[in-house]
Amino acid sequence: xxxxxxxxxxxxxxxxxxxxxxxxxxxxxxxxxxxxxxxxxxxxxxxxxxxxxxxxxxxxxxxxxxxxxxxxxxxxxxxxxxxxxxxxxxxxxxxxxxxxxxxxxxxxxxxxxxxxxxxxxxxxxxxxxxxxxxxxxxxxxxxxxxxxxxxxxxxxxxxxxxxxxxxxxxxxxxxxxxxxxxxxxxxxxxxxxxxxxxxxxxxxxxxxxxxxxxx
Numbered sequence: 001x002x003x004x005x006x007x008x009x010x011x012x013x014x015x016x017x018x019x020x021x022x023x024x025x026x027x028x029x030x031x032x033x034x035x036x037x038x039x040x041x042x043x044x045x046x047x048x049x050x051x052x053x054x055x056x057x058x059x060x061x062x063x064x065x066x067x068x069x070x071x072x073x074x075x076x077x078x079x080x081x082x083x084x085x086x087x088x089x090x091x092x093x094x095x096x097x098x099x100x101x102x103x104x105x106x107x108x109x110x111x112x113x114x115x116x117x118x119x120x121x122x123x124x125x126x127x128x129x130x131x132x133x134x135x136x137x138x139x140x141x142x143x144x145x146x147x148x149x150x151x152x153x154x155x156x157x158x159x160x161x162x163x164x165x166x167x168x169x170x171x172x173x174x175x176x177x178x179x180x181x182x183x184x185x186x187x188x189x190x191x192x193x194x195x196x197x198x199x200x201x202x203x204x205x206x207x208x209x210x211x212x213x214x215x
Contacts, residue, residue: 002171002183005042012041016186019164020202032084032209035135035164039088042162042184046131047092049182072096073129076122078103078146081206082134085164089133097123101146125154132159135205137166137185138196140173147178165189167198
């Protein structure tokens with residue numbers, strides 16, 4: 001199942017427009033905050049699919065029956081670009097455990113690239129709902145590599161993949177290799193450059209959030 005946040009008008013469209021705007025992007029704090037804000041909105045949308053149970057809470061004047069979340073998800077992300085996006089999810093699912101993955105592209109002289117994973121740190125994910133958050137879903141190869149490794153190691157109950165901007169190609173790659181995942185996207189672009197950047201996209205989310213890295 002694919003859910004696209006900006007198919008319906010909401011404040012998410014405004015935050016996404018600011019993320020894309022080459023002039024507003026110069027303010028790193030605002031860029032990180034907008035990644036975080038979209039994470040919060042997407043977490044809210046995903047929360048509608050979770051299970052709730054009726055519980056009673058005590059108020060200063062009596063007791064009220066409310067629907068409360070049964071199980072908190074585990075929030076995972078690919079560092080470094082995913083950190084502000086992940087924080088948005090954590091603001092909403094504030095009791096959730098977190099997992100972190102370090103993965104990177106190694107580009108060959110031919111222009112082709114390989115994805116390498118350097119680091120994985122997660123709690124036990126057996127029988128857990130897992131949200132994998134990464135701002136950009138370009139080719140989908142990094143997300144697929146990370147998700148397939150988690151699925152091979154753990155008996156995950158439910159997997160959600162969240163990205164702010166995705167390419168059509170990336171979505172199809174994820175659907176082909178991780179068909180059990182529910183996919184949540186801010187917006188979808190049609191084109192990838194020869195270096196696998198999304199067009200029009202927004203540029204390099206990690207560099208815009210934290211500064212240009214040394215190659």
